Amino acid sequence: MTDAQLHRPSGQHRTGRGRTGTVSALRLLGKIVAAIVSASLLVGAGYFRTSYTSLERGLHRVSVGGLGQPAPVARGDTPKQVDGSAQNLLVIGDDDRSGLTPQEIETLHVGAASPTTSTDTLLLVHVPANGAKATLISIPRDSYVAIPGFKNAKINAAYIDGAQYGTDGFPVTSSSSDAEKQAAGITLLIRVLKNLTGLRIDHYVLVNFLGFFHIAQAIKGVTVNLCHAVDDSRSGFVQSAGVHHLTPVQALEFVRQRHNLSDAQGHQLNDFGREARQRYFLAAAFNKIETAGTLLNPSRLNGLIAAIKSTLTIDDGLSLTTLAHQMLDLTSGNIAGQTIPTEGSQMFPAPVGSALIVDPATVQRQIQRWLHPSRAGPSSTPGGSTRTSSTSAAPSKSGSAAPAQHGCIN
Template sequence: MTQEQAADQWDPIGRHRTSRRRRGLAPVRMAVRIVAAGVSLSLLVGAGYLRHTYDSLDRGLHRVAVGGLGQAPAPATGARLQHIDGAAQNLLVIGDDDRSGLTPRQIATLHVGAADATTSTDTLMVVHVPANGAKATLISIPRDSYVAIPGFRNDKINAAYIDGYTYGTAGYPVTASSSVAQRQAAGLTLLVRVVKNLTGLTIDHYVLVNFLGFYNIAVAIRGVTVDLCHAVDDSPARNRAQGLGGVGSGFVESAGVHHLTPTESLEFVRQRHNLFDGHGHELNDIGREARQRYFLAAAFARIERAGTLLNPGKLNALVAAIKSTLTIDSGLSLDSLAHQLLDLTGGNIVGQTIPTQGSRTFPSPVGDALVVDPVQVQDRISRWLNPPAPSTPSSSTPAGSSAAPGGATRTPAGGVAAAAHGCVN
């Protein structure tokens, strides 16, 4: 090696140098190194920020301990439910109708009626998250399902929480001096028991969402995108003209794809009138439940696409909305749940509604309610969570599809598909 060649390889203090023949690449390499160093620093800072934000959320959530979580119920006599155990989780999602704290302006804007404190649970869903987090199943339970409520009369399932909240249940007494948290614990314990008896599922955890929960989350993510199979009009004026009185969510929109504002998002999930399937049958609460499942899938997809988790401003807004929205059980590990949801995407959320046997009028004060058979419900859930091997798909148009312009078909997503894969009625 000549002295010139040696000089190309080493500097006076023994550090390696770039050959003259490759010296033209030095600025590019330096730029790459600077960018890499900057990205590494950003990731470290970002990871620290995300951990700080997560810890803040975990500390800020309202937690109420309840009984019966994690304990498998006895299946209904005759049911063949195959229980899902191991690392899988079943979360009971409860939406209450508490309007307390709303300002007159919010009442008028959101079309929600009086600002009273109620304990009506109008939304009930069991979210099954498998151990691998690959696909979540959202199982809706209509609020008017007629069930046995231990210690009380048979009633609509949305009375279970109210009964426990007002009068207490086994192990969770309620007196005139009981705090709101104590009443919540009693109501939730009784509701968990009723849901377990109906579905045959172990309920591992619960999430209670207050009335403005959907709205707060929609504000944080700046609305959601929905695909409507049909034009809808749930305005009070139209409902009055139909003899329904001045009810209605206020949601009015044409068929097709729309990005909804936060107010429209709340109207969308609250609509229960003027919702029809492909055969002209009115869906009522079942239609509303399908929309609520659709909203959750759309919100999940929106969070993914908008990069919310990597944007400090957006993430802070979402965390603030969640803190003001949710009550969860004392044992729910957000870290564990996050790991299970790591591979879950909006397209892997499947929605179902438990089977019912039509409506029937029961003695006062129950009135009209949906007949449900726990054996049938548990067998259906078993098939959903333990599906057979998929068969070869047919080339024919799926039942319930609606024709789209140009001859294409649009499949309603309400019962069986993810929000990203079809329209909603």
């Protein structure tokens, strides 16, 4: 992956006359919306500039610690950071169900609200300086890690620990606001992820539990291709093998499913399968959002912006325009997905239970192979980068995604 920044003539970003200019502006606007959803973004002129301004002013921003700072480096080692204008974005999905009515809980098959918020979806999105590709790296929620200031636990406990008890520079008391608790939780989570991956984290996007549903609702669903028939009573997702255009409710069921999923060899996928589904959904949503058919519909565009404003939280330093321009050449076919390598599971005393063993040194070496293959040389682990739009991830010690039947997902 090159770190050379690619620039277009400045006039090429401006809205020209006629339909060609309008569609060009819409594509850039689509990058801003799509970027904040699947880790990209947008800008436009006229009506589209107004839409962008509405999005920019309406986003909920929370300042946190640790962003943009290098990850710790072991003694005697040298930093292996992204450079130039390459960026690493952390996408956090939480399971907040507060405010749902009993009817909504039943319709969406989500169950009652829990007393604490868990971050069951953790994605690191690497955007190289030229913006032509993106790599989505899933961090399994059951990864057993060190949490500074607390006992070792599953990684999805980091946010809860920080939000309840605070962390360095972000104290939490009984009088702390929800935003202050959120900032402490995200700050501690960022620290844990930097220690695990060795990557600098530049920005974050927090998507609440209904974010997938609201976004799918705004873009009128997404199309998926299933390798096998699916029947999961827990998520409610029931479909035959083949291509399906999912309704918003079905899209939420699709990204939540973790049971009754197996690969071609019959291995149960569980959380690995759900992570692959989430990456698949993001690629599909990105592809649909950036099409002129979606963006030329003012009602649909306004609905999408409203959904984003109501479901997303971002850091106060994330520039939508900068990221949009950087990702101008990104297409859904150039979004690759991976899951960090794990080394089996182990039982721990309550309340941890069964957790996945991860070795930070192994994780960091594998991530560098994914992001900088020309520097790292051939990987010692099987498999390689796979497109989220056409593959399914199987659990393995290497963390690589096993190719599925072309164009479909398990």
